Amino acid sequence: MISGKSPSTGGATDSPLPSSSQPWYRGVTSYQWLILIIASAGWIFDVYEGQIFNITAPQLIPSVVGNGSDANATKFWSDTFFGVFLLGGAAGGLLFGTLADRIGRKPTMVATILMYSVFSGLTYFAQNLWHVGILRFLVAMGTGGEWAVAASLVAEVFPTRARTHASGIFHASSVLGTWIATFAGLWVGERWRYAYLVGVVPALLVTVVMAMVKEPERWRNVAEETAEQTDEKPGSLVELLGNARWRNRALLGMLLAAVGLSCYWAVHVSGQALALNILRRNGVASKSAMEKAKLAYGFIESFGGGLGLLSFGPICSRIGRKRAFFWSQAGAFLIVPITCYLPQTYHQLLLILPLFGFLTLGMHAGYAIYFPELFPTRLRATGTSFCFNVGRVLTAGMLFFSGWLKTKVDLPLAMSLLGGLFLLGLIVIHFMPETKGQPLPE
DSSP states (O other): OOOOOOGGGTOOOOSOOSOTTSOTTTTOOHHHHHHHHHHHHHHHHHHHHHHHHHHHHHHHHHHHHOTTOOHHHHHHHHHHHHHHHHHHHHHHHHHHHHHHHHHOHHHHHHHHHHHHHHHHHHGGGOOSHHHHHHHHHHHHHHHHHHHHHHHHHHHHHSOHHHHHHHHHHHHHTHHHHHHHHHHHHHHHTTOTHHHHHGGGGGGGHHHHHHHHOOOOHHHHHHHHHHTTOSSSOTTOHHHHHHSHHHHHHHHHHHHHHHHHHHHHHHTGGGHHHHHHHHHHHTTOOHHHHHHHHHHIIIIIIHHHHHHHHHHHHHHHHHHOHHHHHHHHHHHHHHHHHHHHHSOOSHHHHHHHHHHHHHHHHGGGHHHHHHGGGGSOGGGHHHHHHIIIIIHHHHHHHHHHHHHHHHHHSOHHHHHHHHGGGHHHHHHHHHTSOOOTTOOOOO
């Protein structure tokens, strides 16, 4: 186990805090809190870049397609661009994940934030579908890389006793990104282009990262130890996939992420479309229906999702990672058809959406908690990114299928069928290791 240096040097220790009966946050240093805030800020705007398209797609797609666009075309292109976004996230995640293990967490985080900020702003000028597709891919490269770096940074800076809760809070901050995107989407209305200019704001975070973030002691020590070696180089995909122990964890983690991400983009975000369907069926005017649907998804459902994200860390800490994932996925499988078929009015849907959000989104905090615990420091960002971002590649294929399915059957049936993927997650988690209470592997 690596002994920690002063927090001001970016170090952390895995030694337990004085009393296990004390709250997890007792003894956490000001620098560790600062890292959590900076990592969360990057992730908040990372999520904003993904959610702003979901929020503005009903206005954006008809605008760039022209008069030939209809509801089915909007559904198809929405899911297609979600798929493109996931492919971009996978490409960026693998690239920046390996770079983070090789050149450090700090410069890689700066590069990813700049990338998603700049290309989000350029979306303001998009005039054609191919413009949107290319820009969504490039934005996603930055967001995919940022998550893996930030998750690794939080895991390495916080001590074992506080790591689970800190990582859960880090991922739970994503709900703020959804809320900001929802507010921006409601504020700009039909003028969707201005919402993408807001995406330039996180570029300002780069100055904070450069001034205040230091490389974790774990990474610096490993970088020094491996400088003269040829068989264990940081950020090696060859070692990750060539070593049976790390390969099995990477592939299973990838499948676990693919289940959650597929259901997130194909099912969870469809809460907005589900609300829109009910409102239109009940005779609400189109413009008012769109605004109420954004409210239902962006605030009501996301509120429940945020509670789920915040709860997942304490649940993991109490019952373990595997059981937390098992029960969360089982609950999600059950809640999807209930949400699709039980509510008959908009207000009935509002009552159940928080629970729908809680169960379908909460498990995502587990990726930030669990994946960094599966790999050694020299492969941590690479392995974490492989799990989360190669999972996006499988998710992209599912979204292309989802876009097609939603044009062939009604939305509640499509969502219920796609929610069946949670059953696959129950099988995957059975074969994965339990990491509760264990130090990070070295």
